Amino acid sequence: MHPGERLEWSFPCMIVLSFHKASLSPIGIIKEYMIEKLIDFSLKNRLLVLLVAAGLLGWGLYSVRTSKVDAIPDLSENQVIVFTEWMGRSPQIIEDQVTYPLVTNLQGLPGVKYVRGSSMFGMSFVYVVFEDDKDVYWARERVLEKLNYASRLLPEGVLPTIGPDGTGVGHILWYTLEAPGMDLGEQRAIQDWYVKFALQNVEGVAEIASFGGYQKQYEVTIDPNKLSYYGISLPQVVQAVRSNNNEVGGRKFEMSDIGYIIKTDGGYIQDIDDLENISLKTENATPVRVKDVATVQMTGESRLGIFDLNGEGEAVGGIVVMRYGENAAEVIEHVKKKMTEVGRGLPEGVKFNIVYDRSGLINESISSIKNTLIEEMIVVSLVVIVFLFHWRSAVSIIVQIPITIAASFILLNAFGITSNIMSLTGIALAIGVIVDNGIIMAENSYKHLSERYAELNEERKNS
Structure with a gap:
C-alpha cells in the first residue's frame, strides 16, 4: 500500500483479522483458513453478496407474512x-x-x-x-x-x-347461544344439529365440542308390578321398542312392463304416542302396549354437571378446537366469518355470544413484541452510530438487523414454530448480540488499519 492511498470496504465483509497461527490447533487453523477464503471471496464478489443479502431479506419478509401466529407456544x-x-x-x-x-x-x-x-x-x-x-x-x-x-x-x-x-392448547374460542325464553333442550338441539355441523366445515377446525343444556331423549319408566301382572319381561320391552323404531327394506318388482319399488314409511318413532302404542304382546285379541306397563315422557339425558355463565343461569354453547399445526389467528378469523353466515339461519332472537376469544391475546401479545422490536432496533441503531461515529461502518452494522430478523422467520417456518411470545421475545433479545460482533469487528479493523497506517508513515519517513 502506498502512502496516502485510501482503504475502503463495504458490507458485509469489511473485517481484517490477525491470528497467531502457532497458537491454534489444526481445527482452528482450518477454520481460520475457511474464514479468510470466505472474506476474500466476499470482497471480490460484492455484488453477489449484496444480491444474496437482498434475497434473504425478501424471503424473510415473505416468511413473516406467512408465519403462523399464536399467543403461546404449543408445548403439549x-x-x-x-x-x-x-x-x-x-x-x-x-x-x-x-x-x-x-x-x-x-x-x-x-x-x-x-x-x-x-x-x-x-x-x-x-x-x-x-x-x-x-x-x-x-x-x-x-x-x-x-x-x-x-x-x-x-x-x-x-x-x-x-x-x-x-392439542392441549387447541381451545381457541368458546361461544354460547343467547336465546331469551327458549328452552335449554331446544338450544342444545340448535347447537347439535345446526350450528355444530356448520362450524365444523371451517378449515383448520378439528372439532366443535358442545356443552350445556339438555340432550333430548325419550324416557320409558317401567312399572315392575305391571310387568309381572302381564307376564312380560324387561328384555321383551327393550326388544319391542328397538324393533318398532326401524325402517324395513322392500324390493322391486315388475308388472305390465312397469317396475315398482316397495318401501316402508313411518317406521321410526316420531312422538310420544308412537312409543306408547308399541305392542308388547296380545292377550285374547287385545294388545298390551308400552303405555300399559310404563310411563313415557320426553326428558333430557342424565348430566354430570352444568354450564353457568357469569352466575346468570345455565347456557348452551360450544368449544372450537383447532386442528394440529394450524394458524390460530386465521382459524379464529374464519370461524367468526362463518358465525356471521350461520347467524342468519338461527331462529329469531337467537345470536352468538363469544365468551373466550384467543385472538385478543394473540393481537395484544404480537403488537407488544412488535413495538418492542421496533424500539430496540431504533435504540441499538443510535447506540451504534454514537459508538462508532462513522456512518459507513454504522450502516453496514445496522443493515444486518432487519436481514437477520427476517431470516429468523425463515427458520421458524422451516421448523414449524409459531410466532408467539416466546419465539419473538428470543428474537428481540438477540438484537444486541447481532450488532455486538459487528461493533467488535469494526473496532478491530480500525485498530489494525491504524497500525498499518503508522507503519507506512514510519517507512515513508525512513525512506
Whole structure:
C-alpha cells in the first residue's frame, strides 16, 4: 500500500483479522483458513453478496407474512386420545373390561413413550404418548390399526374412538347461544344439529365440542308390578321398542312392463304416542302396549354437571378446537366469518355470544413484541452510530438487523414454530448480540488499519 492511498470496504465483509497461527490447533487453523477464503471471496464478489443479502431479506419478509401466529407456544405432548363410552358402568368395571385391555394392547406400538389410562363412571380415556419426532397423523393411523384388534377384547357394543386431531392448547374460542325464553333442550338441539355441523366445515377446525343444556331423549319408566301382572319381561320391552323404531327394506318388482319399488314409511318413532302404542304382546285379541306397563315422557339425558355463565343461569354453547399445526389467528378469523353466515339461519332472537376469544391475546401479545422490536432496533441503531461515529461502518452494522430478523422467520417456518411470545421475545433479545460482533469487528479493523497506517508513515519517513 502506498502512502496516502485510501482503504475502503463495504458490507458485509469489511473485517481484517490477525491470528497467531502457532497458537491454534489444526481445527482452528482450518477454520481460520475457511474464514479468510470466505472474506476474500466476499470482497471480490460484492455484488453477489449484496444480491444474496437482498434475497434473504425478501424471503424473510415473505416468511413473516406467512408465519403462523399464536399467543403461546404449543408445548403439549405428541399424543393420541382413545375415548370409550359404556354408560351405566362403575369405574371399576370400566377399568377391568375397557381401560386395561386397551392399555395393554396399545403399549406395543412403534415410537410410543408411554400409555396412560383413566377410568370414570361410564367412560374410559387412554392417552397414547408418542416420541416428539413422530408425525401426529402417522401416530393416529398406528393407533387405529391397533384398535381394530383391541376392539375384539371389549364387551359387545363397546366401540373405542380416537379424539380430535387437536392439542392441549387447541381451545381457541368458546361461544354460547343467547336465546331469551327458549328452552335449554331446544338450544342444545340448535347447537347439535345446526350450528355444530356448520362450524365444523371451517378449515383448520378439528372439532366443535358442545356443552350445556339438555340432550333430548325419550324416557320409558317401567312399572315392575305391571310387568309381572302381564307376564312380560324387561328384555321383551327393550326388544319391542328397538324393533318398532326401524325402517324395513322392500324390493322391486315388475308388472305390465312397469317396475315398482316397495318401501316402508313411518317406521321410526316420531312422538310420544308412537312409543306408547308399541305392542308388547296380545292377550285374547287385545294388545298390551308400552303405555300399559310404563310411563313415557320426553326428558333430557342424565348430566354430570352444568354450564353457568357469569352466575346468570345455565347456557348452551360450544368449544372450537383447532386442528394440529394450524394458524390460530386465521382459524379464529374464519370461524367468526362463518358465525356471521350461520347467524342468519338461527331462529329469531337467537345470536352468538363469544365468551373466550384467543385472538385478543394473540393481537395484544404480537403488537407488544412488535413495538418492542421496533424500539430496540431504533435504540441499538443510535447506540451504534454514537459508538462508532462513522456512518459507513454504522450502516453496514445496522443493515444486518432487519436481514437477520427476517431470516429468523425463515427458520421458524422451516421448523414449524409459531410466532408467539416466546419465539419473538428470543428474537428481540438477540438484537444486541447481532450488532455486538459487528461493533467488535469494526473496532478491530480500525485498530489494525491504524497500525498499518503508522507503519507506512514510519517507512515513508525512513525512506
